[in-house]
Amino acid sequence: MKLSTITLSFIMIALVQLSCKQEVKPKRTTSMDKESVFNEDIRNLYFLTLDSAAFYIKQMDTSKLLEENKANFLKSRKWYKHAEPMIIAYDNENYLSMNAPNLLKVEIDDYMDIKTLKPKSYQVLEELLYGEETISNKELDIVLKYLQARIPYIRKNHILYSQRDRHHLKMIRDAIVNIATKGITGFDSPMLSNSLNEAIYNYESIEKVLAIYEEAFADPSLFSAWIMEIESTIEDLKAEEFDTFDRYEFIKKHTHTQLTLINETATDWKIQLNTSRPLDPTAENIFSKKFFNMKMFSLKGSPEITEERIALGKKLFNDNSLSKGSMSCATCHVKEKAFTDGYKKAIGQNGVELQRNSPTLTYAVYQKSFFYDGRADGLEDQIVKVVNNENEFHLDLNTIEKRIKENPYYKTAFDSLYNGAMTNRNVRHAIATYIRSLAPFDSKFDRNMQGIENSLTHEEKLGFNLFMGKAACATCHFPPAFNGTVPPKYVETEFENLGVPKNASFSNPILDDDPGMYYPYKVEEKRNFFKTATVRNIELTGPYMHNGVYETLEEVVEFYNVGGGQGMGLDVPFQTLPPDSLNLTETESKAIIAFMKTLTDRELEQGSD
Secondary structure (H helix, E strand, O other), X not given: OOOOHHHHHXXXXXXXXXXXHOOOOOOOOOOOOOOOOOHHHHHHHHHHHHHHHHHHHHOOOOOOXXXXXXXXXXXXXXXXXXXXXXHHHHOHHHHHHHOOOOOOEXXXXXXXXXXXXXXXXXXXXXXXXXXXXXOOHHXXXXXXXXXXXXXXXXXXXXXXXXXXXXXXXXXXXXXXXXXXXXXXXXXXXXXXXXHHHHHHHHHHHHHHHHHHOHHHOXXXXXXXXXXXXXXXXXXXXXXXXXXXXXXXXXXXXXXXXXXXXXXXXXXXXXXXXXXXXXXXOOOOXXXXXXXXXXXHHOOOOOOOXXXXXXXXXXXXXXXXXXXXXXXXXXXXXXXXXXXXXXXXXXXXXXXXXXXXXXXXXXXXXXXXXXXXXXXXXXXXXXXXXXXHOOOOOOOOHHHHHHHHHOOHHHXXXXXXXXXXXXXXXXXXXXXXXXXXXXOOOOOHHHHHHOOOOOOOOHHHHHHHHHHHOOOOHHHOOEOOXXXXXXXXXXXXXXXXXXXXXXXXXXXXXXXXXXXXXXXOOOOHHHEOEEEOOOOOOHHHOOOXXXXXXXXXXXXXXXXXXXXXXXXXXXXXXXXXXXXXOOXXXXXXXXXXXXXXHOOOOHHXXXXXO
């Protein structure tokens, strides 16, 4: 039937009127104080990734062929990595559990409450499936059952209800930091070195989150810049193999660009990220002094860190009247040696050799535990233990307080800087403030990363890429402090058992008998564990290791290259360092050392006061 022109006109008018009556959804926008209107979409993305990870892990079973289990593992792991940015942000305890290295974890509350926990994580699953040893169906079954129950549990108990837009932006920021400092190092893919692909999965989820927020961008070109940057990042991650990947250029080109985009996005969305976290949310360069939030590495309620308090702390640091004999902090921590002393083991009162090597105080602020065995929880607490040690200051806090009050210079300084409160607490704070200032992030490497210089040699860049990749140094010495404080939260400092010998012989080593963290609880699984030290200023801090066994960096690199104590044939039951050789060539070993030497702070490098 042919419709008349009039009839068609009426139909057109009716359609126009109908479309006008349809509700036009208002554009969703961001808010600083209200719950995010995008929470449901983020939650649905989270559920999709978790459900997919759970689906493939449920396909795994000890009765199935190894190749089938491997295929399902890779698919489940892929979806877990898609979920990872959200798990880190909103369920960090489960992230730490699901992503845990295949190492025993010891939880100690008191002498009667000591738990030894064997991890049941994706990393353990990877080692079981791809390790050289015959697979243990019993162990595999335990890990599978845990993950098969844990992933649905995480989904059911999620907290994605009342998040604000700033929480989602911080989630993106933490994911970017995590990828650069840990994700591309091989930290959580020890057997397959699948880290670059897994970083791609992270970025694909970041891209999806940003797509959810597309309508919220006041400046559409900023959203476009994000998408172009992430697509470029993914292409670069696809371009190379793990061992040849240029991490130096990746961080400079992509990570720092993305941190700048985070700040621009915060401005665009009219929000501010939380400043009460270990990282400064506005820092745009991982290797800048601004990257860490110094307040969060100081005692809560501490006075502000000022140049005047730093100067007071420096004077106290060098004052030998604070000990019973002639020692000061500077006795064992000499500035010209990057605040070490050059001895195998520190020399205390009356020439007594102390138990361990003097660690550098540079960048010590960015640790959560102090002393090699972690017996102090902060710089101020560490000072107390030095004061009380009979082979060090051999004094007490009350006597120190009395001596300070008798000194006219200190009276004037404390009147001005601490409102006249010349307490041992404030004395310790002043010294700790000085120590906190010893982290300038102005080494040759930092200046190149910050774009101030372009002076790194090919060998030095190669060394950094090896450090972060093939040599696996950065899986324990995390950037930017290159110590054991773990990204992206930076709230825990790791301890390792390397099987360090007491002699420097590689052919006839003898295991060092220092018990490390064994005491005071006498936990065998903690024997020979020591804090992971920073490698910053390492050119100046020899001899090396907790006992000063190695005189040169060449020996240190060789020790790691052969697989630590176990690699040399020693019986080290709980060694955390893989015993397999790194297979570093002489050229590669030299490059790693060349890189480490670029981490010398400018002031120490120049030898100025």
